[in-house]
Amino acid sequence: MTIKLTDQEISDALAQLKGWELREGKLCADLEFENFISAFAFMTKIAMHAEKIDHHPEWRNVYRNLSIALTTHDAGGLSAKDLALAHAIDQELGR
Numbered sequence: 001m002t003i004k005l006t007d008q009e010i011s012d013a014l015a016q017l018k019g020w021e022l023r024e025g026k027l028c029a030d031l032e033f034e035n036f037i038s039a040f041a042f043m044t045k046i047a048m049h050a051e052k053i054d055h056h057p058e059w060r061n062v063y064r065n066l067s068i069a070l071t072t073h074d075a076g077g078l079s080a081k082d083l084a085l086a087h088a089i090d091q092e093l094g095r
């Protein structure tokens with residue numbers, strides 16, 4: 001069972017993360033790319049990383065837009081794994 005972050009831990013983490021916000025208990029970001037292929041190429045890179053760390057995003061892609069929501073199913077909320085994946089996504093974005 002993965003340990004769920006406390007509200008304080010989440011608040012502290014959000015202060016470190018730019019472009020992410022808490023929505024309905026999930027760590028969310030809305031991204032816009034140059035075109036569909038750029039968005040999908042990004043998703044492919046993140047998919048490979050997610051598989052490597054065995055932690056997967058919930059996401060919705062419409063054309064060049066990608067909405068990401070991170071949560072840890074077996075913690076019933078946010079865990080350190082979500083923060084790590086958010087940082088990996090930001091690194092891939094170069095932000």
Ligand SMILES: C[C@H](O)[C@H](O)[C@H]1CNC2=NC(N)=NC(=O)C2=N1
Nearest residue numbers: 054055056057071072073074075
């Ligand atoms: C069986 C498999 O290891 C688990 O389902 C992993 C895979 N990826 C996961 N991803 C996310 N976001 N939350 C999980 O609890 C989770 N658990």
